[in-house]
Amino acid sequence: RHVAHKHPMLSLANTYSIAEIEDFARRADKLLDMDFSYCCELKFDGTAICLTYVDGKLSRALTRGDGEVGDDVTENVLRISNIPKTLEGDYPHEFEIRGEVLMPYEAFDKLNKEREDAEEAPFANPRNAASGSLKLLNPEEVARRGLWCTLYHIPAQSIEFATHDQALNAARRWGLPVSDERRLCRNIEEIEQYISYWDEHRKFLPYATDGIVIKINELQAQRELRSTAKSPRWAVAFKFQAERALSKVLLIDYQVGR
Ligand code: IVH
Numbered sequence: 001r002h003v004a005h006k007h008p009m010l011s012l013a014n015t016y017s018i019a020e021i022e023d024f025a026r027r028a029d030k031l032l033d034m035d036f037s038y039c040c041e042l043k044f045d046g047t048a049i050c051l052t053y054v055d056g057k058l059s060r061a062l063t064r065g066d067g068e069v070g071d072d073v074t075e076n077v078l079r080i081s082n083i084p085k086t087l088e089g090d091y092p093h094e095f096e097i098r099g100e101v102l103m104p105y106e107a108f109d110k111l112n113k114e115r116e117d118a119e120e121a122p123f124a125n126p127r128n129a130a131s132g133s134l135k136l137l138n139p140e141e142v143a144r145r146g147l148w149c150t151l152y153h154i155p156a157q158s159i160e161f162a163t164h165d166q167a168l169n170a171a172r173r174w175g176l177p178v179s180d181e182r183r184l185c186r187n188i189e190e191i192e193q194y195i196s197y198w199d200e201h202r203k204f205l206p207y208a209t210d211g212i213v214i215k216i217n218e219l220q221a222q223r224e225l226r227s228t229a230k231s232p233r234w235a236v237a238f239k240f241q242a243e244r245a246l247s248k249v250l251l252i253d254y255q256v257g258r
Contacts, residue, residue: 001072002065006096007155009048009064010227012213012237018195021214022188024236028216028225031233036221039164040194041182042202043211043237044150046102047131049077051151054094056087056174063134073134077101079143087174097171099151102207103130107146126208148207150179156219163217184217199240211239 015021028036048064061077062070077083080101103111103126111129112122123129133145154167161167165184172178181198185191195212202209216222216234225233 002069003060003062003072004069005050005062005065005067009050009067009070009098010231011067012235013231014211014237014239016239016241018188018192021191021236021238024214025188028221028234032221032224034218034221034224037217038185038191039182039215039217040185040191041152041213041215042179042198042205042209043213043239044100044102044152044179045125045127045208045210046100047127047134048098049073049101049134049149050096050098051077051083052094052096053087053091056091058083058085063131071135075139076134076136076142077149079139080147080149081143082177083149084175084177087176089173089175090170091174096155097151097176098153098155099149099177101130101134102126102148102150103133104146104148104207106206107148111145149177151176152179152182152213156222161219163219164215164222165217167219185214195238202240209240210242211237213237 013024015024025038050062050064050070051058052060052062058074058078060072061074063073064070078085105126108123108126108129115122123132129145130147133142133147136142151171152168153164154161154171161170165182168178168182183190183194185194191214198209198212214236216225222232222234227233
């Protein structure tokens with residue numbers, strides 16, 4: 001069930017302040033001799049997935065794994081209702097597209113309630129529930145879990161477009177689920193506006209997000225910037241401040257080991 005990724009699945013460098021985003025933009029500007037813009041997206045808090053379509057048919061779905069080798073979860077992904085099994089329109093002969101499998105809060109609450117009723121351990125959060133569900137051996141059980149997918153990256157080597165935004169628009173035309181919440185930004189002020197809008201409005205989304213992702217939109221610029229071993233130089237994540245909660249210690253249970 002282990003399969004090597006055609007292009008490694010990298011992670012993103014995290015930032016926590018506008019100053020760090022300015023550093024990211026300055027570094028990119030120094031390395032590039034072209035004008036560029038940014039595509040801002042939500043950072044979906046689920047589990048990464050890589051889909052391959054051949055002749056318009058979903059032929060394989062791999063988890064991220066260690067980034068180099070993933071798990072084949074095709075049978076389970078075929079049971080996720082918003083992932084098309086066949087495409088429409090002018091799709092290329094073969095391409096890869098990556099995104100996130102999520103468990104919306106409603107499905108998560110329902111699943112945990114069932115688990116508690118059956119005296120099984122509940123999942124700690126929707127992200128664990130989504131990745132746990134993809135690993136299930138029974139695809140019919142996966143179908144019942146109400147998973148949902150959103151796609152956000154076509155590896156640049158896969159097909160030629162001028163911009164990331166155009167690639168996602170094309171994916172949408174082929175029938176693939178692509179988020180409507182992305183915005184093109186020309187400067188840091190626009191990125192800042194996008195962040196403050198979503199820091200508030202994400203509370204009304206039906207699924208979990210933990211930040212935003214800022215990607216340089218021009219694929220030529222992405223190619224020039226390339227990636228380090230761990231993450232691309234053309235994108236960065238901005239993490240929202242985690243919500244704080246107050247917990248009261250009710251009991252401390254001492255145990256003596258060997
Ligand atoms: S782009 C090469 N876009 O965040 C970069 N990732 O630490 C490809 N994620 O593994 C990733 N939302 O699972 C991208 N809009 C988004 C994302 C996103 C969530 C996850 C993804 C990735 C991790 C990065």
